[in-house]
Amino acid sequence: MSWSALPSIITGLELTLKLFSLVLVLSLPLGLLVAVAKVYGPKFIQRLITLYIYAMRGTPLLLQLMFVFFGLPYVGITLDRFPAAVFAFVLNYAAYFAEIFRGGMVGVPTGQFEAMKVLGINHFKGYRNVIFPQVLKTTLPSLGNEILALVKDTSLVYILGLGEVLRAGQIAANRYASLIPFIFVGILYLIVTGIISYLLNKIEKQYQF
Amino acid sequence: MLVIEGLSKKMNGLDLIKDFSLTVQKKEIVSIVGESGSGKTTFIRLLNQLDKPDKGQIKLDNDRLFPGQDGHKSVNKNIGMVFQDFQLFPNLTVKENCTLSPLLNKSIRREEINLKADELLGKLDILDKQHSYPKELSGGQKQRVAIARALMLDPQIICLDEPTSALDYETADRFGELLKSVIKNDVGIVMITHDLRFAEKFSDRIISSELFLKPTSTL
Numbered sequence: 545m546s547w548s549a550l551p552s553i554i555t556g557l558e559l560t561l562k563l564f565s566l567v568l569v570l571s572l573p574l575g576l577l578v579a580v581a582k583v584y585g586p587k588f589i590q591r592l593i594t595l596y597i598y599a600m601r602g603t604p605l606l607l608q609l610m611f612v613f614f615g616l617p618y619v620g621i622t623l624d625r626f627p628a629a630v631f632a633f634v635l636n637y638a639a640y641f642a643e644i645f646r647g648g649m650v651g652v653p654t655g656q657f658e659a660m661k662v663l664g665i666n667h668f669k670g671y672r673n674v675i676f677p678q679v680l681k682t683t684l685p686s687l688g689n690e691i692l693a694l695v696k697d698t699s700l701v702y703i704l705g706l707g708e709v710l711r712a713g714q715i716a717a718n719r720y721a722s723l724i725p726f727i728f729v730g731i732l733y734l735i736v737t738g739i740i741s742y743l744l745n746k747i748e749k750q751y752q753f
Numbered sequence: 754m755l756v757i758e759g760l761s762k763k764m765n766g767l768d769l770i771k772d773f774s775l776t777v778q779k780k781e782i783v784s785i786v787g788e789s790g791s792g793k794t795t796f797i798r799l800l801n802q803l804d805k806p807d808k809g810q811i812k813l814d815n816d817r818l819f820p821g822q823d824g825h826k827s828v829n830k831n832i833g834m835v836f837q838d839f840q841l842f843p844n845l846t847v848k849e850n851c852t853l854s855p856l857l858n859k860s861i862r863r864e865e866i867n868l869k870a871d872e873l874l875g876k877l878d879i880l881d882k883q884h885s886y887p888k889e890l891s892g893g894q895k896q897r898v899a900i901a902r903a904l905m906l907d908p909q910i911i912c913l914d915e916p917t918s919a920l921d922y923e924t925a926d927r928f929g930e931l932l933k934s935v936i937k938n939d940v941g942i943v944m945i946t947h948d949l950r951f952a953e954k955f956s957d958r959i960i961s962s963e964l965f966l967k968p969t970s971t972l
Binding site: 658678 | 801803830832833834836838840841842843844845853854857858886888902906
């Protein structure tokens with residue numbers, strides 16, 4: 545492989561990381577909100593959320609990406625490639641994160657809420673100081689899996705013609721008739737997921753209560 | 754003085770507590786003994802308003818806690834609770850467990866809250882564990898933290914749910930002595946237990962939960 549393919553692969557990596565970070569930063573809080581609404585919200589909201597989560601988890605992410613970018617223009621909503629990708633990813637990942645958070649929330653013993661009540665700690669402050677750290681502790685391993693899956697799933701945006709790292713690698717492989725770009729891209733993915741795993745482990749260690 | 758008048762509670766259509774009245778004085782330890790399922794835990798949950806009475810009144814001195822518009826706040830402040838399984842917050846250290854509620858409610862200044870926690874933990878002989886997490890404590894130590902946490906709010910009454918269920922005789926007796934010292938701070942204790950030996954040794958009065966269903970004059 546000619547090293548001249550490197551810049552395009554690095555540019556692809558930049559887009560991958562940008563998409564990953566943006567989706568993570570938006571979908572984690574949204575997932576938490578959705579989980580709170582599903583556990584504590586009124587019945588009709590709970591039903592709507594169940595439907596949303598079913599739709600997001602029951603159809604391929606690839607289809608959702610195509611729906612947002614190629615489908616929505618037919619009803620007059622046109623998004624650029626990158627915003628379309630972010631939108632579809634955030635909706636999809638928020639649903640998965642919501643289910644993980646919900647599992648953590650219902651796992652907190654009722655007695656913890658009762659202890660908060662008899663101590664006169666209001667729901668919001670109690671959630672922030674007592675409940676959420678416990679939810680985070682139990683859900684961190686599952687969140688970690690999902691976050692790593694997100695890194696790899698970003699490669700799906702090739703369908704929208706976005707030049708992320710895998711697409712850049714494929715173009716380089718075709719151009720130079722070489723296997724090396726794929727290996728190089730694989731190594732880049734391993735480096736990124738390795739760093740993220742390391743950070744996740746560090747965070748998990750902080751929650752050893 | 755805690756005054757309970759005509760307290761009633763039905764569960765699944767059956768009377769669990771009916772027209773029950775009781776007074777508990779400051780510096781008094783009242784034990785309620787009886788079989789499992791006889792409504793003992795429900796009774797102290799009613800005192801803390803974790804469950805709502807169907808009927809009756811709960812008063813502390815002359816303040817009516819139930820029924821009342823802002824009943825909840827006064828109950829929280831004046832009636833403390835030590836759960837059977839303690840329900841310490843696992844993500845907080847011993848000291849943080851004690852200081853969280855006063856800090857969030859900004860009842861007094863931070864330095865005073867810390868001093869008060871140190872003093873209470875010292876009295877309960879658990880100050881050396883102030884930076885430990887609940888999972889690092891024994892059952893008896895957790896119980897003392899739960900008492901310290903309740904005392905931080907200066908309650909007039911502390912309810913204890915089966916306090917000796919996880920303790921051996923010796924530890925239970927030490928705990929009984931501790932309760933005797935706790936009530937010196939003008940606190941009354943309502944304790945439910947099926948440990949008759951402990952109740953007889955450390956209570957000023959023992960009341961059978963059978964009386965929950967037999968309307969009597971105020972006990």
